[in-house]
Amino acid sequence: MASGGGRPATMRAVQYSGYGGGSASLKKAGDLAEYVAASESITVACPDKVSAVDAAGLPIAGLTALQALMSIGTKFDGTGSGANILITAASRGIGTYAVQLAKLGNHHVTGTCGARNLELVGSLGADEALDHKTPEGAALKNSSGKKYDCIINTTDAGRWSVFKQMLSSQGRVVDIAPNLGNFVASVLTLFSRKKLYMVMLSLGKEELKFLLELVKEGKLKTVVDSRHPFEAAAEAWEQSMSGHAIGKVIMEM
Known part of the structure; x- marks a missing residue:
């Protein structure tokens, strides 16, 4: 992460992604850049009590999860009544943040994941975890x-044809990884009771401050799949793109 004051700061740990190595800027950053110049308007100083590794996943995955939940009116101050929600790919980068944030918003949370990650998703606060390879899990059916x-969909494998069967009468899908079919569904459901709409990440300084404060208070954590030295960049990329990473893949410099 970069610090304020108009100067780029050394990135001690970065989220390895095609968006620019965890920088707070999606437009001008370069992958795995040791130094990144970012506008002060989208830059937040990392608190002393938050490690670079814990902070590295927040600008992309953390903000995406937060904004998806904010789009359905989630309140994080304990005053919300909550809703019955499903989070797909709950053991991956965005999903691990989404589960934790959803529970802070008093939601009843079901998460989908592979069998080996059921315990992890439960430990993050999910009320129920579904193995997506079982018939019930594939159909998104809770107990x-x-x-x-x-339904907060964080994987491009999600299908509207499956989602709509499990939505309440006025339920909605928040899709942050839309495929072509779901993009079409977002248009076709504009005037339907059940809807699918897409949420695209926008950079928010105050939102990033909020996430850092949650980490500082121990209310939110970054789940780390693996940490890689700069020399192992190719290995880190392969792990990130494999679809099997649990939480975030972190590069250290």
């Missing part, structure tokens, strides 16, 4: 049989 008020 109570209740329909979801909202």
Whole structure:
């Protein structure tokens, strides 16, 4: 992460991604740049009590999860009544943040993941975790049989044809990884009771401050799949793109 004051700061740990190595700028950053110049308007100083590794995943995955939940009116001050929501790919980067933030918003959370990650998703606060390879998990059916008020889709494997079967009468899908079919569905459902709409990440300084404060207070954590030295950049990229990473893949410089 970069510090304020008009000067770029050394990135001690970065989120390895195609967006620019965890920089707070999506437009001008370069992958794995040791130094990144970012506008002060989108830059937040990392608190002393928050490690570079814990902070590295927040500008992309953390903000995306936060904004997806904010789009459905989630309140994080304990005053919200909560809803019955499903989070797909709950053991991956965005999903691990989304589960934790959803519970802070008093939601009842079901998360999908692979069998080996069921315990992890539960430890993050999910009320129920579904193995996506079982018939029930593939159909997104929870043990109570209740329909979801909202589905937060974080994987491009998600399909509207499956989602709509599990939505409540006025349920909605917040899609942050839309495929072509879901993009079409977002248009076709504009005037339907059940809707699918897409959320695209926008950089928010105050939102990033909020996430850092949650980490500082121990209310939010970054789940780290693996940490790699700069020399192992190719290995880190392969792990990130494999679809099997649990949480975030971190590069250290």
